[in-house]
Amino acid sequence: MISVAIMGHGTVGSGVAEILTTHKQKLFKAVGEELYVKHILDLREFPDSPLADRFTKNFEDIVNDIEVRVVVEVMGGTNPAYDFVKRCLQAGKSVVTSNKELVAKHGAELLAVAKENNANFLFEASVGGGIPIIRPLSQCLVANEVDEIAGILNGTTNFIFGKMINDNMDFSDALKLAQDLGYAERNPEADIEGHDACRKICILASLAFGKHIYPDNVYTKGISEITLDDVKYADSLNYVIKLIGDVKKTEDGKLDILVAPMLLSKDCILSDINDVFNGILVKGDCTGDVMFYGKGAGKLPTASAVVADVVDCAKHLKARKRIFWTDSDGSQVASYKDSKTAMYIRVAGKGEMAQSLFPDSEIMKADGNTVLMTQEYKFGEIEEKIAKLNENGEKVLSAIRIGNL
Structure with missing residues (x-):
């Protein structure tokens, strides 16, 4: 016994x-x-x-x-x-x-x-x-060099997006419904501001790449600023918005890790994950893409x-399982400003300055706003351009990453 x-x-x-x-x-x-x-x-x-x-x-x-x-x-x-x-x-x-x-x-x-x-x-x-993920990463996929892990790691935010997309609910109503159903806490900050997803991607990254990643070193943005307009515009462009935790190696061997809302093409395997379900995509050099899917809580x-x-x-009472990673000082984490991404940017009005700052963007006009689907830039450059727009009176209403998964 x-x-x-x-x-x-x-x-x-x-x-x-x-x-x-x-x-x-x-x-x-x-x-x-x-x-x-x-x-x-x-x-x-x-x-x-x-x-x-x-x-x-x-x-x-x-x-x-x-x-x-x-x-x-x-x-x-x-x-x-x-x-x-x-x-x-x-x-x-x-x-x-x-x-x-x-x-x-x-x-x-x-x-x-x-x-x-x-x-x-x-x-x-x-x-x-x-969802089994720790054991597969540490055992079943051990022969692989992991290139990237990306996923929908929080069922509450995924439920909220589902209600916004399918039932035309605004964010606050969808959040209240999630609370009423017991999916979200009375204080939902950990879910909607991305902290829960951040902790999970840190654990996966630490396991996959062998050194501890602390949440304080990870760029984290939640979903509280996403509007119903953004969801509708994304849909018209053949995208859905999801909160994604993502980690991948950069060319210089550092880790590009973040949690943020992203526009995902409807062709992306993660785009079809709805309700309170989670989905985790692991990209290995031997296996290619492997998907883990199921209820993330309960x-x-x-x-x-x-x-x-x-x-x-x-x-294994007399023998240890081979699951381990070492401590770190965070130096293996790349600056979020160097992370490259294309962006969905929505500005009030004609967006003439935005179009000049983000040339070669796809442009959509809607409801007196201008939506730009930009080319890929370093995120630090994007922040500088957005600040310049706001300083010059061209109000940026939304700025959301476009996922490349």
């Missing part, structure tokens, strides 16, 4: 407990031993739970219990999760987490602590919820990925 502790009994934590208790026979066949939930850490009371006798409010009960070999962290945030996870690893216990913020901020350190103590630190559910999809990591840890 292998004893497991779960830290947190919210949506995902309760799903993990449910799977571990209702799928005992299947999990026994996979591991060869019973996975027994011995402790559940939560400050709340759950008297009606079938596992009511396993609950504790004291973390010391877990870290000091030598029978507990695998710990599941599904508390969220970094305080106290970081301290609890680090102490469990130092005690030689393997840890599984779905906590993208924890991995994005402290992944390199916690992987090093796990290595020092011959334990495992696994986090399949931290990116894409129930109680049981995410819990399923967590339990898969628990099983992996249970199979």
